[in-house]
Amino acid sequence: MPGALLTDFYELTMLTAYLRRGMTQPATFSLFARSLPPARGYLVVAGVESALAALEALSFDDADLAWCRDALDLDDATTTALAELRFTGEVWAVPEGRMVLAGEPWLEVTSALPESQLVETLLLNRLTFPTAVASKAARCIEAARGRPLADFAMRRTPSLDAADAVARATALVGFASTSNVDAARRHHLPTTGTMAHSFVQAFASEAETFAAYAEDFPERPTFLVDTYDTERGVRAAIAVIREKGLGDVAAIRLDSGDLGALARMARALLDDAGLPAVRIVASGGLDEHKIDALVRGGAPIDAFGVGSQLGTVADAPVIDTIYKLVDLAGRPIAKQSTGKATWPGAKQVVRAGGGHDLLALRDEPVPAGGEPLLVPVMRGGRRLDDRPDPSLAAARRRFEADRDWLPAAARRLRDPVAPEVRITDALATLTESVRS
């Protein structure tokens, strides 16, 4: 579990200054994306459970305290205050799987100012990348139109932690499986994967390779057919599938070349061989646009493996998430820097009936037909037992319900248009009063 030094140095200097001055008044911070990346019509919230777990675990151990005492020149009283510091606050969050738009808080923290400030870096880190991945994965789901998708990203994802986040975030929006064994075990996900080109090269022939694999793993063998000549590879797979009677469980995988044309060739050979149930899996540099082109082009591909483009969120790697002070001891606060203005006060996001959202103050009544997105998930620094179901299955149901709500223009892959976010009169009035 992350310790208190998993943070930016300035959180510690600010923490120290607050503690020394007894500035422990309640502060509310709001975490949101200022804007959506150009190629996104919505974002899918992910990472909330990991963020809450990190808040619960937050503390300074002896080594941390020794480091801080030295680096920050702490007095005894402040050192003691750090040693006793835990996150004891309240958190409201948008449940994982739900969609948010520009300016809508994903999460709001209310706690004593030193605590709520300290957790800024940790919360931004825990939420931003999973949300970026889930949002891109959702586009892959759109493109695949019901065909199963597998997370193949582990090897080129930025780190092992990040690979775990990718496996979880992709499952959250409906990916069928992951190649990441550790993540599969941890999150109870189906695994996928069979053989590399090196495996084929380690045997004397494709025939021998496929026979060995079928012998060891007869339940769901997938034969990689493009190590040498793809057509020859498909024929070798067909021979083994027929010989071993695997026509109902086997698949072949294409990982290079013109995937659409090769899939058509392979499908014809398989059908001619009386193997209509053998599936074709494609991988190799895929993203939502390539999947979309293959599916729209009628390529007979049954499932896709998606790797590096997804695991690095290659088309939109940065989401400009921020964590802003919006209320200090009842005083609403807004930032007025050039181009970086924010709205004051604790918020609510209301998913209204008419295909748009309302950004409101938290204590405003929710209009009829509207649904509030932010709900309490933590009080007194502990996760609430009655918070929305944190399971991946529940998150996926929420994702699917919100997707049904989205206008078609927000769901399309190219030039999506996000639904409108309207500001309530009460929020507009408060903002005006703070800025004037």
Add this chain to the structure above:
Amino acid sequence: MPGALLTDFYELTMLTAYLRRGMTQPATFSLFARSLPPARGYLVVAGVESALAALEALSFDDADLAWCRDALDLDDATTTALAELRFTGEVWAVPEGRMVLAGEPWLEVTSALPESQLVETLLLNRLTFPTAVASKAARCIEAARGRPLADFAMRRTPSLDAADAVARATALVGFASTSNVDAARRHHLPTTGTMAHSFVQAFASEAETFAAYAEDFPERPTFLVDTYDTERGVRAAIAVIREKGLGDVAAIRLDSGDLGALARMARALLDDAGLPAVRIVASGGLDEHKIDALVRGGAPIDAFGVGSQLGTVADAPVIDTIYKLVDLAGRPIAKQSTGKATWPGAKQVVRAGGGHDLLALRDEPVPAGGEPLLVPVMRGGRRLDDRPDPSLAAARRRFEADRDWLPAAARRLRDPVAPEVRITDALATLTESVRS
């Protein structure tokens, strides 16, 4: 330390098939990037030490074995073989900080086939992102022309592990400091960072904020001046700096707006106030191109903080690294898939005198004036005591030496041209014999 299940599922199926058949012949795999991203004239190798540490730690614990037995339907003999499996092989690597080009191995593994195959995913994961970050960070160093750079990426880096890799990889090419406290402690790096806008908002005024901060941290106070009106913020900082006599240690930070124009305004005010030694730090969405434009435009900025663009390698998030079987028990192996052909045999990369590299076979004599890049770093599964100095300081010296070797066309920020990689006659001949 990572366990053996931090891997793609197919590594385990292949491992099982190899063990069942006694296919434990020595295999050499080569890890390299097929190509350089468009905006890169070179890559800076990073992550080697982390990769070697992961190899040393590799093993299946009881929970791993139970999972594998169930998922792979293992017999007792194979389960026992997994329980006893360690990485016992030999590794050659390009020392961290050195530059590599398309097709040049960063690392080569020779070990029994099951071991050398199993570590594919782990090695690719441990090396790809750190190298991508170091390579982008090197471009920031070029752009800054000697001005100090700070790693501000932690909050929007893909994970906590990834943030650690960013802090280390940026230090490796010469970043002066990091905001990441945990990474600073772990890698003995200078920390940086002072206050957020929320800190300024938590006090009654900028004057009060800056006075409090100067009182607590008089050794190196940096005042964030753009929370309200930047000019007013600079004047408030000047008043505190003069009052407390901090003219030799203080700095101000600009985080929004037209950084060049604001820096000029701030410099003029500081100079007029008799504070020529107060430094100006800039941050906010910076990358190598923005830094370059500011420096070339003569902006009086003394140091830059670089965050999200660097921490996600936003302009080139994917490097197409692969891990290919090149030799099996003395048999040279090459892949011939469409568009994915590879070179056979264990390699050497020679940095030749004439501004180009040679891709050679490992056992070829190194030509006069050439320097071999791949060196032994591990034997019998243990790091060699006499491997190249693994410290960050040594890596940085290697980086600086290789940078001096680079032609100007490879170092430029826009449309860089990588040095040429020539193939030796011996490698060409071997390749021909394998492919024919």
